Amino acid sequence: TRYRRFLQTKKAVVSTQSTGDLVGGDQLPWEIKIRITEFPTEKLQRLGTNIEDMVRSSFIHNVKEAGYMKHRGTVMNHLKPEQHNQLWRGLHRDKFDDFWSINHRLMEHIDNAPYRCIPFRIYTDMHERYIQRLFKPMTEDDKLTTLGQLMKQFLPDSVVEVGDSDDPDILKSYEVAAGKRIKIQGIETPLNTPIQWLSEHLSHADNFLYIVVSDFEQLAT
Numbered sequence: 001t002r003y004r005r006f007l008q009t010k011k012a013v014v015s016t017q018s019t020g021d022l023v024g025g026d027q028l029p030w031e032i033k034i035r036i037t038e039f040p041t042e043k044l045q046r047l048g049t050n051i052e053d054m055v056r057s058s059f060i061h062n063v064k065e066a067g068y069m070k071h072r073g074t075v076m077n078h079l080k081p082e083q084h085n086q087l088w089r090g091l092h093r094d095k096f097d098d099f100w101s102i103n104h105r106l107m108e109h110i111d112n113a114p115y116r117c118i119p120f121r122i123y124t125d126m127h128e129r130y131i132q133r134l135f136k137p138m139t140e141d142d143k144l145t146t147l148g149q150l151m152k153q154f155l156p157d158s159v160v161e162v163g164d165s166d167d168p169d170i171l172k173s174y175e176v177a178a179g180k181r182i183k184i185q186g187i188e189t190p191l192n193t194p195i196q197w198l199s200e201h202l203s204h205a206d207n208f209l210y211i212v213v214s215d216f217e218q219l220a221t
Helices: 016-023 051-071 081-092 096-106 147-154 195-202 216-220
Strands: 006-008 013-015 120-123 159-164 172-176 180-184 209-215
Touching (some): 051 081, 051 096, 081 096, 120 147, 147 172, 147 180, 147 195, 147 209, 172 180, 195 209
Parallel strands (some): 120 209
Antiparallel strands (some): 159 172, 180 209
16 A cells, blocks of 8 residues: 555654664564653654644645656646645545545656656664655666666665676666665665666655665664
8 A cells, every 4th residue: 555654753754664664673663652741842843733734734745846856846736726635635534546546647757758856765764864865767878777776876885786787778786785774665675676667666655765774783683
């Protein structure tokens, strides 16, 4: 399912799947503490009475940002306010058909062209801000860019280059660096997977591709 719940901290909005990938193993993503006084304002944002409105606003903002990166907001700008509401209600009320009837339009290609850029965020720690940059799904000579190339560019210590790819449409092959683990939606994803395909098939409900990098040492503790 594409439905995911989100945890809002001071530095980022993190999906529950991503927090589980960061923790790894059988550990729970969070330790929940109930406080009556001394709200931890240095760690969490205080939510008012309109909590749903705040979460909706954050979700729609992410969808708009992802849409602008993929096709300059062309599709999102043509949606009516009621369609924005349907997108949110479908997610909030676990009505996938209502959600997907709108969201599938945001995932389509325009004129059969790949996305302009890939909306992605790399997480290495729940307490650190994610990495988000512009990254194109195709090279200037029309080669597919891959997860390995993305990681090499923005988190070079997480992968190692192992030579030219056997696929004529892909330039280089990569492997995960020793002691590292790279997951998307809980899956250890092959690094030679085209990033365009991953964006279309493994993005979260807000249309961002969440990539989690963790250490084996961290997972073993």
